[in-house]
Amino acid sequence: MSLSMAQAAIRCVRAVKARALGVRAGLPRRTFRMTRPRWGLDEFFYSGPAASGESWSEEVLRKKSVEDLHKLWFVLVKERNMLYTRKYDCFKRKVEMEGQNRIKKVQKSMRNIKKVLGEREREAIDRVIDDLMQEHNLKSRKQAMEMLPEKPPKKYPHPYPTIPEAAKYIS
Numbered sequence: 001m002s003l004s005m006a007q008a009a010i011r012c013v014r015a016v017k018a019r020a021l022g023v024r025a026g027l028p029r030r031t032f033r034m035t036r037p038r039w040g041l042d043e044f045f046y047s048g049p050a051a052s053g054e055s056w057s058e059e060v061l062r063k064k065s066v067e068d069l070h071k072l073w074f075v076l077v078k079e080r081n082m083l084y085t086r087k088y089d090c091f092k093r094k095v096e097m098e099g100q101n102r103i104k105k106v107q108k109s110m111r112n113i114k115k116v117l118g119e120r121e122r123e124a125i126d127r128v129i130d131d132l133m134q135e136h137n138l139k140s141r142k143q144a145m146e147m148l149p150e151k152p153p154k155k156y157p158h159p160y161p162t163i164p165e166a167a168k169y170i171s
Contacts, residue, residue, distance in 0.1 A: 052099060055108040061116045069113055076113075080106045 061069065083103050090097040125148070132144040 052102050052105065055105040056112055058112045058116055061112055062119075064116075066117075066120075069117065073110065073113055076106050076110050080110070 056072070061072075064072070080103070083106065087097050087100070087103070128148070129141055129144045132138065132147055133141065136144075136147070138144050
């Protein structure tokens, strides 16, 4: 067996192993995860100290797409739920919660996302009103506003009860 045939045999064995592992020959393998994914209720419990940055500012959020804001919103909802679970756990154990300022940062970030989305909605409505004024030769914005469909009234000021409201039901 010559050297080149030995190299070819090694390459062939590597290719067979790669196929068995689901990796194409010549491409880098996926990174191996050493941590297990957290599913279920484990996600809402504190797993150790985490670095905490600043809240998301309105300037940064204005540069994000609607899809990115939507994803960020649910990441913040998950973080908020984890922090409130941790806060309740510390309350039950009668210990002080570390990093309480993270709750305020998450709340501020969520408030800023709502502001940015509200600004975008108002800008979109203004563009529609301007188009209606040009299309129908209207002279006032009030006439154009009357042509817009009415928004359904809000039944509740907030879709979920706040923590003080929910605390009434916790025994």
